[in-house]
Amino acid sequence: MLELGTAPEEPCLRADAARNRARLLEAAARLIAEHGVAGVTMEAVASAARVGKGTVFRRFGDRTGLLMALLDHSGRRLQADFLGGPPPLGPGAPPLERLRAFGVAVLYRSAEQLELQLAAQPEACRRFSHPATQALRTHVTMLLRQIVPDADCELLAHTLLASLDPALIHHLTRQRGMPMARLEAAWVDLVARVTRTQRPA
Amino acid sequence: MLELGTAPEEPCLRADAARNRARLLEAAARLIAEHGVAGVTMEAVASAARVGKGTVFRRFGDRTGLLMALLDHSGRRLQADFLGGPPPLGPGAPPLERLRAFGVAVLYRSAEQLELQLAAQPEACRRFSHPATQALRTHVTMLLRQIVPDADCELLAHTLLASLDPALIHHLTRQRGMPMARLEAAWVDLVARVTRTQRPA
Numbered sequence: 001m002l003e004l005g006t007a008p009e010e011p012c013l014r015a016d017a018a019r020n021r022a023r024l025l026e027a028a029a030r031l032i033a034e035h036g037v038a039g040v041t042m043e044a045v046a047s048a049a050r051v052g053k054g055t056v057f058r059r060f061g062d063r064t065g066l067l068m069a070l071l072d073h074s075g076r077r078l079q080a081d082f083l084g085g086p087p088p089l090g091p092g093a094p095p096l097e098r099l100r101a102f103g104v105a106v107l108y109r110s111a112e113q114l115e116l117q118l119a120a121q122p123e124a125c126r127r128f129s130h131p132a133t134q135a136l137r138t139h140v141t142m143l144l145r146q147i148v149p150d151a152d153c154e155l156l157a158h159t160l161l162a163s164l165d166p167a168l169i170h171h172l173t174r175q176r177g178m179p180m181a182r183l184e185a186a187w188v189d190l191v192a193r194v195t196r197t198q199r200p201a
Numbered sequence: 202m203l204e205l206g207t208a209p210e211e212p213c214l215r216a217d218a219a220r221n222r223a224r225l226l227e228a229a230a231r232l233i234a235e236h237g238v239a240g241v242t243m244e245a246v247a248s249a250a251r252v253g254k255g256t257v258f259r260r261f262g263d264r265t266g267l268l269m270a271l272l273d274h275s276g277r278r279l280q281a282d283f284l285g286g287p288p289p290l291g292p293g294a295p296p297l298e299r300l301r302a303f304g305v306a307v308l309y310r311s312a313e314q315l316e317l318q319l320a321a322q323p324e325a326c327r328r329f330s331h332p333a334t335q336a337l338r339t340h341v342t343m344l345l346r347q348i349v350p351d352a353d354c355e356l357l358a359h360t361l362l363a364s365l366d367p368a369l370i371h372h373l374t375r376q377r378g379m380p381m382a383r384l385e386a387a388w389v390d391l392v393a394r395v396t397r398t399q400r401p402a
Contacts, residue, residue: 124322128372151394155364155387158373162363163356171329172359186356193352193395 021059023049025073028066029113037115040067071113071120075132078109082139095146096197102140103164103187110166111173111180117166128158136161147195156194163190222260224250226274229267230314238316241268272314272321276333279310283340296347297398303341304365304388311367312374312381318367329359337362348396357395364391 027049031039042063046053060066087093088101110117122130137157144153144160162168164187172178192199228250232240243264247254261267288294289302311318323331338358345354345361363369365388373379393400 118325121325124319124368125371127368129376152383152387152390155373155384156391156394158369159360159364159391162366162369163360165363167325167328168359168363170326172356175330182353183356186353189353190357190360190395193357193397194391196394196397 020051020055021069024051024056024059024066025070028070029074032070032113032116037067037119042066067116067120071116071132074109074113075135078105079135079139081105095143096191096195099140099143099147099160099195100188100191100200102143103160103191104184106136106164107169107180107183107187110164110169114166114170114174118170121167133161144195147197160190160194163187221252221256222270225252225257225260225267226271229271230275233271233314233317238268238320243267268317268321272317272333275310275314276336279306280336280340282306296344297392297396300341300344300348300361300396301389301392301401303344304361304392305385307337307365308370308381308384308388311365311370315367315371315375319371322368334362345396348398361391361395364388 024045028040028045031044031048040063042056042060043053045066046056049056056066060069082089082098082102082105084090088097089105090098093101121127127133137154140157140160141153144151144156148156169183172183173180189199191197225246229241229246232245232249241264243257243261244254246267247257250257257267261270283290283299283303283306285291289298290306291299294302322328328334338355341358341361342354345352345357349357370384373384374381390400392398
């Protein structure tokens, strides 16, 4: 099990070091897309990013540190998108549209990094107290409060997020062979039901 | 991790052996209620059920076998209740009432055996393919098909069951201190929203 959400994004990384870090993470993400999580070794990342192996070790410590940083990086990007990116995911769109867009974004992000997310799932009694999932929950709760202020929005947010659980997406797409389009349609339908609104045409 | 749903309930246990087994399982359940899962040792169960230690070992093999049998036993009881017990959980009540009663029954059963259920959670990539959860899903899907035949009932069933996940109940009640009554009310509300019906008065 990896520990997530605890990897410190160094606050004042010098510009070239930050570029270096981003290049390494992109290289690691490409390796995962091509060869699965098993394909990510410190050597492979160094070679794919055309830097020395020492640079990768200095930056991430070890392979677990690299995988952690990778998930943390993509989690922060998603967070930046829904907190301050363009609508409908970011501010500016009505909350119902933002909620729809949020689920679709999480679904496809999870589908892209399913192996990594599964490897990083915390054990049962820490799954819901994890900082990374808490940030998502805060966002969904905030949107729900604007749409259905009389509901128990905190518990509804738990339910909505549970339907986006990477382990569930893995089961449905890999073990049951469902296409992502079906999961996306089910999310849009679930949001409509939970908020007692109509599905978009 | 325990393996669940695979413990064979011996089909033709002789009556006295069956009574013996039931007594041992009841003793184990009492021990868990009083001292937590850690309180269940083969010795403690033997002593609580007033049988020799050898009987417990012969019946369950080892402590894991005993815990498995315990969960399997309670899972089968729940299944018997919703498949053939009295309404509203069992047949005879309208499907919407059965669905409501199902969630409440699962919630309180999980709350009673939270430690045991958490200890037995399969790893992420097997959580949803597990026979015990599949039986629950089949039931919820069947009820949903009678209430909202046009919906993607299979995926809605996943969502409803995710809101009853023992790890979530653990988080909400033990880590967040929410009362069970709030979880129960949220379930009833969720069922109403998902089925686009009114909450019962």
